[in-house]
Amino acid sequence: MVSPAEMLASSLNMSSFNKATELKSRIWFTLMALVVYRLGTYIPVPGIDPVALGQIFKSHAGGILGMFDMFSGGALMRMTLFALGVMPYITASIIVQLLSGILPAFEAMKKEGQSGQMRLNQYSRYLTVAFAIMQSYGMAVALEAMTSSGGSAVIMPGFFFRLSTVITLTGGTVFLMWLGEQITARGIGNGVSMIIYAGIVANLPHAVAKTLEMGRTEALPAWFILFILVLTVAVLAVCVFFERAQRRILVNYPKRQVGNKMYGGEASHMPLRLNTSGVIPPIFASSLLLFPLTLATVFDVQQKGGWLSDLVAAMGHGQPLFMVLYAGLIIFFSFFYTAIVFNPAETAENLRKYGGFVPGIRPGNNTADYFDYVLTRLTVMGAAYLCGICLLPELLMKAQSVPFYLGGTSLLIVVSVTIDTISRIQSHLIAHQYEGLIKKSKLK
Numbered sequence: 001m002v003s004p005a006e007m008l009a010s011s012l013n014m015s016s017f018n019k020a021t022e023l024k025s026r027i028w029f030t031l032m033a034l035v036v037y038r039l040g041t042y043i044p045v046p047g048i049d050p051v052a053l054g055q056i057f058k059s060h061a062g063g064i065l066g067m068f069d070m071f072s073g074g075a076l077m078r079m080t081l082f083a084l085g086v087m088p089y090i091t092a093s094i095i096v097q098l099l100s101g102i103l104p105a106f107e108a109m110k111k112e113g114q115s116g117q118m119r120l121n122q123y124s125r126y127l128t129v130a131f132a133i134m135q136s137y138g139m140a141v142a143l144e145a146m147t148s149s150g151g152s153a154v155i156m157p158g159f160f161f162r163l164s165t166v167i168t169l170t171g172g173t174v175f176l177m178w179l180g181e182q183i184t185a186r187g188i189g190n191g192v193s194m195i196i197y198a199g200i201v202a203n204l205p206h207a208v209a210k211t212l213e214m215g216r217t218e219a220l221p222a223w224f225i226l227f228i229l230v231l232t233v234a235v236l237a238v239c240v241f242f243e244r245a246q247r248r249i250l251v252n253y254p255k256r257q258v259g260n261k262m263y264g265g266e267a268s269h270m271p272l273r274l275n276t277s278g279v280i281p282p283i284f285a286s287s288l289l290l291f292p293l294t295l296a297t298v299f300d301v302q303q304k305g306g307w308l309s310d311l312v313a314a315m316g317h318g319q320p321l322f323m324v325l326y327a328g329l330i331i332f333f334s335f336f337y338t339a340i341v342f343n344p345a346e347t348a349e350n351l352r353k354y355g356g357f358v359p360g361i362r363p364g365n366n367t368a369d370y371f372d373y374v375l376t377r378l379t380v381m382g383a384a385y386l387c388g389i390c391l392l393p394e395l396l397m398k399a400q401s402v403p404f405y406l407g408g409t410s411l412l413i414v415v416s417v418t419i420d421t422i423s424r425i426q427s428h429l430i431a432h433q434y435e436g437l438i439k440k441s442k443l444k
Contacts, residue, residue, distance in 0.1 A: 023188075023428040030187035033179055034198045040082045040175070041075040041199070045168050047161045048079050048143070053153045056146045072199060079143070079153075081172040084135055085199070086192050089177045090287040092127035096120055097340065128177055129170065136169035137162065188428075189421045193279065197417040200410045228396070232411065235389060239415040242385045245274040247378055249371075251356045270347075272375060275382035277337035279416035282390050282409050284337075285329035289322075323394065327387045334383035344371035386412070 044050065057077050072085035100106040100120060109116035143165070144157040154161055180191030187194070211228065214220040248269035314321040348368035357363050361370045390409045 023425065026186065026188050026428070027425075030183055030189070030194065033183050033187060033191075034194065037082065037176065037179060037195055037198060038202060040172065041072070041080050042078065043081040045079050045081070045083065046164050047155050049153055049155055050078070053079055053143075053146070056153055075199075081168060082176055083139070084132055084169050084173045086173070086176050086180060086195055087287050087290055088131035088135060088173050089124070089128045089180070090192065090283060091131055092124045094284050094287065095127060096124045097336075101336075101340075125177065129174060132170040132173040133166055136166045136173075139169065140165035188424050189417065193283075193413070193417050193420070196283065197413055200414055204410075204414075231393075231396075235393075235411050236415060238385075239389065239412050240419070242275055242382070243273075243278075243416055243419050246271040247274065247374060248272075249374065250359055251351065252359055253354070253356050272342070272371075272378055273382075274378050275334075275385060276341055276375070276379065277334045277382065278420070279413050280337045281330045281333035281383070281386055282412060284333045285326055286409065288329055289325060323391055326394075327391060330386050330390060331383045334386060335379055338375065338379050338382075342371075342375060344368045344375060347371060 054077070072083060072087075075082040075085065096106070100110045106120065109119050112119075140162040144152075144154050144161070146153040176195060180195055183189065183191030183194050211220070211225060215222055215225045248271050251268050251270050253266050253268070345365075345368040348364060348371060351357065351367060352363040358367055358370060361367050389412050393409075
């Protein structure tokens with residue numbers, strides 16, 4: 001197995017990298033886009049008292065708002081332009097993908113190829129705007145009700161504040177949606193994942209400093225901080241191992257004679273990743289949990305009791321209801337997204353067309369069933385790995401108030417996006433080398 005460090009060393013061969021002008025432009029575009037995103041996380045929403053808001057969110061940092069703040073890169077805690085982050089866009093994408101597997105009209109659009117996918121993306125954008133408006137309005141109303149010892153979080157509550165907050169937050173989400181699509185098309189990696197990744201990485205130093213400060217003030221014992229460091233390294237190692245793990249299925253191609261020459265007779269491997277769905281299930285699961293509970297949490301500040309308080313308390317970190325729902329959603333999206341990414345029947349049919357076969361398995365339906373058999377068991381192990389990585393640190397957060405940025409979900413996103421980015425850089429370099437060889441052969 002090739003380690004990420006070895007991949008990075010081979011990918012960033014400076015002689016090849018300097019010649020790959022397209023790759024350099026993509027990397028620079030991605031970096032500049034992420035810089036713009038980070039600048040936007042410091043542009044405040046008009047009419048907010050930052051001191052009072054900081055005191056309010058400090059008391060709610062260990063709840064569901066803390067997880068939302070992690071995905072927004074700290075923008076929610078500061079109530080800035082990108083406070084909603086890309087969560088409305090992710091929620092809209094989930095709904096559209098679910099509808100594409102349920103409604104015949106959406107399923108037909110999905111089969112139309114690129115034109116159908118463009119229409120589905122357009123529906124996702126419309127839903128994103130609708131969700132952003134609903135969430136931003138609920139957040140504006142809740143902000144007006146938030147008070148602390150320093151006073152109200154809103155300087156001048158009223159209709160104008162609500163309108164400006166809805167316009168600001170919705171505009172910020174739409175801009176992030178556009179920026180993510182631009183990174184996907186003109187940069188390196190998946191744009192939405194890169195935006196979440198940038199927010200987590202930017203706040204990791206603050207999380208480490210906060211943990212060390214808790215040790216200095218004896219809020220956390222020294223042995224527990226050492227345990228956190230060891231656990232973090234272990235989680236990183238496990239994430240790298242499982243993200244790189246594959247099941248390679250042997251595929252043979254028969255020999256065929258063309259004229260006086262024999263072709264074929266080759267053997268290759270079809271790699272099936274242990275975690276085919278990648279980091280998508282935890283992000284999707286968090287998004288679905290955050291969408292309804294964000295409003296419930298902020299309105300709980302106003303209500304101070306009743307069923308909203310009970311719901312928010314039951315959805316706290318380490319609570320049974322939160323653990324069960326989070327694990328269930330991760331398992332569901334692991335199977336759901338794997339089914340979208342890999343179609344056993346289509347893969348088996350493509351193998352049959354090109355004469356390929358799995359030794360001991362008849363081509364056609366039997367091969368499709370075999371792929372489905374193997375992939376189902378791989379997905380079970382992948383889903384169990386994701387649940388373990390994402391849920392075990394939740395108990396630590398509840399027990400000792402460990403920062404979210406040192407949790408399993410954040411580390412999983414960092415490792416997955418890093419490995420994916422390195423793989424894409426390597427693919428661009430290999431493609432550039434092939435283009436150079438082709439040009440040289442034509443000149444000769």
